Amino acid sequence: MAKLVAFYSRADENYFGGQYRSITVGNTEKVANMIAKAIGGEQFKIEQKIPYAADYQTCIQQAKADKQANVRPELAAFPVSLDNYDEIYLGYPNYWGDMPMAVYTFLEAFDWTGKTIHPFCTHEGSGLSGTERKIARICKGARVTDGLAICGSNVDRSTETVRTWLSGQGDRK
Numbered sequence: 032m033a034k035l036v037a038f039y040s041r042a043d044e045n046y047f048g049g050q051y052r053s054i055t056v057g058n059t060e061k062v063a064n065m066i067a068k069a070i071g072g073e074q075f076k077i078e079q080k081i082p083y084a085a086d087y088q089t090c091i092q093q094a095k096a097d098k099q100a101n102v103r104p105e106l107a108a109f110p111v112s113l114d115n116y117d118e119i120y121l122g123y124p125n126y127w128g129d130m131p132m133a134v135y136t137f138l139e140a141f142d143w144t145g146k147t148i149h150p151f152c153t154h155e156g157s158g159l160s161g162t163e164r165k166i167a168r169i170c171k172g173a174r175v176t177d178g179l180a181i182c183g184s185n186v187d188r189s190t191e192t193v194r195t196w197l198s199g200q201g202d203r204k
């Protein structure tokens with residue numbers, strides 16, 4: 032069975048330890064690339080049909096409004112099926128102490144019975160914020176492993192952290 036690295040990530044303007052910077056590849060996407068390379072997995076980028084604004088302040092307000100309204104933003108596309116995958120590495124940025132609502136859209140679209148989900152997130156201080164439990168609640172019948180949380184400002188020097196986490200992911204939980 033193949034492995035899939037499914038992730039949500041946003042480029043454009045972001046906030047790094049006190050200052051704004053415009054980036055072309057988002058933090059979570061960088062971690063997703065490291066994981067895909069290490070495990071030889073395929074990748075799927077979870078993208079909203081209508082992306083949030085490139086401007087950081089507008090984006091955080093849009094994401095906050097979507098969380099408060101508990102909406103499920105429409106996605107640009109879905110994988111046809113997850114039948115070929117038994118292990119899914121699921122990556123997302125921490126948005127307001129939660130996953131972006133588009134990740135809920137993605138998770139609720141599939142039957143996760145018998146699959147293993149390896150959550151990983153990037154953040155600026157909040158870590159995983161209990162998102163592993165939320166994933167387990169939605170993805171009935173899946174095994175959800177201990178997640179990986181990497182501070183977004185540190186992704187470029189996190190290769191070793193990712194490798195160590197991956198080597199522990201075979202352990203049953």
Ligand SMILES: Cc1cc2nc3c(=O)[nH]c(=O)nc-3n(C[C@H](O)[C@H](O)[C@H](O)COP(=O)(O)O)c2cc1C
Pocket residue numbers: 039040041042045046056057058059060090091092094095123124125126127128129153154155156157158182183184
């Ligand atoms: C809408 C929004 C909300 C965020 N909320 C939080 C938060 O509650 N806690 C936190 O630690 N970081 C928060 N962040 C920071 C992101 O989690 C962090 O920059 C992450 O690495 C972005 O990943 P990306 O570049 O893959 O999109 C937020 C960022 C955005 C854009």
